[in-house]
Amino acid sequence: MALDILIIDDEADIRDLISDILKDDGFSSRAAANSAQAFKAISEKLPNAIILDIWLQDSDLDGLGILEMVKKQYPLMPVIVISGHGTIETAVSAIKMGAYDYLEKPFTHDKLMIILKRACESAKLKRENIDLKSKVIDKTEFVGSAAITTRLRAEIEKVAPTSGRVMVNGAVGSGKELSARLIHKRSKRANGPFIVFSPIAMNATKIQQELFGEFERQESTSLFDKRVSVLEAANNGTLYIDDVGDLPLNAQNKLLKFLRDQTLIKGTKATKLDVRIVTSTTKDLQVEITHGRFRQDLYYRLNVVPLYVPMLAERKEDIPLLVKYFVKQLSKFSGLKEREFSDESIAALQAYNWPGNVRQLRNVIEWTLIMNPPSSSSSDKIRSDMLPQEVINNSVNISKPDTNLDMMSMPLREAREVFERQYLTAQMNRFNSNISKTSTFVGMERSALHRKLKTLNIHAANGKLNGIDNEMIDDMEVLEEIAN
Structure with a gap:
C-alpha cells in the first residue's frame, strides 16, 4: 500500500512538482496551502509523513507553528522542512522542534526521495520498537495451572x-x-x-x-x-x-x-x-x-x-510457576542472573497472603534478585532468609518456631505437638486450606489429616477446609468409623 504524504506549501507549482516526484516513486500525496487546510487534511486522515514549507502566505500559522502543533500531537510523525529563504537559525530551530531534516530550495529529486524514505523508515522502526517494548512489559498470557486460573482462561477463550x-x-x-x-x-x-x-x-x-x-x-x-x-x-x-x-x-x-x-x-x-x-x-x-x-x-x-x-492468595499453587516465569523475564530484559528459588523459599512465598497480588510478587522477585547477587559458593539458590523481611515476618515459617516457646524444656509429646501445629498451619496456609493438596504433600490420608487438624485446634481462616465446614468434621469421622 502506497505511503500517504501531505505536502504543505503556499505555491501551487511547488505542490504539483513535489506531488509528481512522489507519484513517480510510488507514493500517494495530498496538498495544503495553509495551516487551516493542513489541519483539516490531518484530521481527515493521518499521513505517513509531511513535507512542510517554512514560509506560508495567507496562513494563520507559519511552518514552524504547524510543526510545533504536529509534533505535540503526533510525536512520531516524520516532518521534512523545506524553504527557499531559510537561514541556519531557521534550520536549527526546525530540527530542535522535531523535524526529521531540513531542505533548502531548490533541491534535487534524488535528495528529497532519499531523505523522505529514510524519515519514513525511521518512524516505522520507532513504532515497532515501542510495540516491542509494550509486548515485553505486558505479556498477554496467564501463568499458572490452578483450577481457578484454568477456569478463567477458559472463560476468556469463550x-x-x-x-x-x-x-x-x-x-x-x-x-x-x-x-x-x-x-x-x-x-x-x-x-x-x-x-x-x-x-x-x-x-x-x-x-x-x-x-x-x-x-x-x-x-x-x-x-x-x-x-x-x-x-x-x-x-x-x-x-x-x-x-x-x-x-x-x-x-x-x-x-x-x-x-x-x-x-x-x-x-x-x-x-x-x-x-x-x-x-x-x-x-x-x-x-x-x-x-x-x-x-x-x-x-x-x-x-x-x-x-x-482471582487474587494471588486464591491461587497460591501458581506461585512456583510465576516465580520461574518472572525470573526468566527479569534475566532476559533486566540483566539479572537467572537463579533458582529453594523449596523453602517457595514455601515461604506460598505462606504469604499477597495483598498486592501478582504485581507485588513480581516486585518481590526483582528485589530479591537485586539485593542478593550471586556469590562464589557452589549453590546460587535463593534461600528463604533472602526474601524481603515483610514476606518473612508475615509468613508462617516452620524453620523459625515461636521464640516464646522453649521447646528444649518440654516433654517430647508437647514439643512434637508444637512442631506439628506450626508445620500443619504453614502447609494449610500454603495450600489455601485445601485438604486434598495438603494431605498429598504431607503424606497423610485425608481423614487422618482432618482428625489431626481438629486435635491441634487448627482451623481454616475462612472457616472452611477445601469447602468443608469445620463443624462437619465430626460427622465425617462418624461416617468413616461406620464404613470401617
Whole structure:
C-alpha cells in the first residue's frame, strides 16, 4: 500500500512538482496551502509523513507553528522542512522542534526521495520498537495451572471471539488489564488497536476531553484542537476502561449515549465508530448504584459478561510457576542472573497472603534478585532468609518456631505437638486450606489429616477446609468409623 504524504506549501507549482516526484516513486500525496487546510487534511486522515514549507502566505500559522502543533500531537510523525529563504537559525530551530531534516530550495529529486524514505523508515522502526517494548512489559498470557486460573482462561477463550462487552472484576494487581489484553488478542479485532483509558486522578473536564474529544475552540487552531479522542483511537479495536466506577455521572451519560448506537458526537459532527468496550472495577458497582454514583442502565450495558480475576492468595499453587516465569523475564530484559528459588523459599512465598497480588510478587522477585547477587559458593539458590523481611515476618515459617516457646524444656509429646501445629498451619496456609493438596504433600490420608487438624485446634481462616465446614468434621469421622 502506497505511503500517504501531505505536502504543505503556499505555491501551487511547488505542490504539483513535489506531488509528481512522489507519484513517480510510488507514493500517494495530498496538498495544503495553509495551516487551516493542513489541519483539516490531518484530521481527515493521518499521513505517513509531511513535507512542510517554512514560509506560508495567507496562513494563520507559519511552518514552524504547524510543526510545533504536529509534533505535540503526533510525536512520531516524520516532518521534512523545506524553504527557499531559510537561514541556519531557521534550520536549527526546525530540527530542535522535531523535524526529521531540513531542505533548502531548490533541491534535487534524488535528495528529497532519499531523505523522505529514510524519515519514513525511521518512524516505522520507532513504532515497532515501542510495540516491542509494550509486548515485553505486558505479556498477554496467564501463568499458572490452578483450577481457578484454568477456569478463567477458559472463560476468556469463550468470550473473546464474540462482540459482547465484558466487565472484569478483581483486586488491584490481580491481572484485570492482562485479562482485557487477552480478550483483545483472542478476538477478531486482534489486528486493531488496544487502547487503555483510566479516569483515576482526572477531573471531569479532562475525562470529557480525553474520552470524547471535547476540546475548547481556539482562534487560530480551531480545526486542529478537535484532536482524536480515546474512542476514535480505539476504532475497529478494543477500548479498555480501567476503574470505570470512577467515571463522573456526566461522562457516564455520554458513554451510555455512545453505546446505544456507537455514534460519537463532537460539536456538530457525528462519527460512526466500531469499538468493543471492556471495563474493569475494584468497586462494588451495585453499592455505587444504590448511592446514585453509578447509572444502573450503564452498568447493565457494560456488564454483559462478568469476569472475576482471582487474587494471588486464591491461587497460591501458581506461585512456583510465576516465580520461574518472572525470573526468566527479569534475566532476559533486566540483566539479572537467572537463579533458582529453594523449596523453602517457595514455601515461604506460598505462606504469604499477597495483598498486592501478582504485581507485588513480581516486585518481590526483582528485589530479591537485586539485593542478593550471586556469590562464589557452589549453590546460587535463593534461600528463604533472602526474601524481603515483610514476606518473612508475615509468613508462617516452620524453620523459625515461636521464640516464646522453649521447646528444649518440654516433654517430647508437647514439643512434637508444637512442631506439628506450626508445620500443619504453614502447609494449610500454603495450600489455601485445601485438604486434598495438603494431605498429598504431607503424606497423610485425608481423614487422618482432618482428625489431626481438629486435635491441634487448627482451623481454616475462612472457616472452611477445601469447602468443608469445620463443624462437619465430626460427622465425617462418624461416617468413616461406620464404613470401617
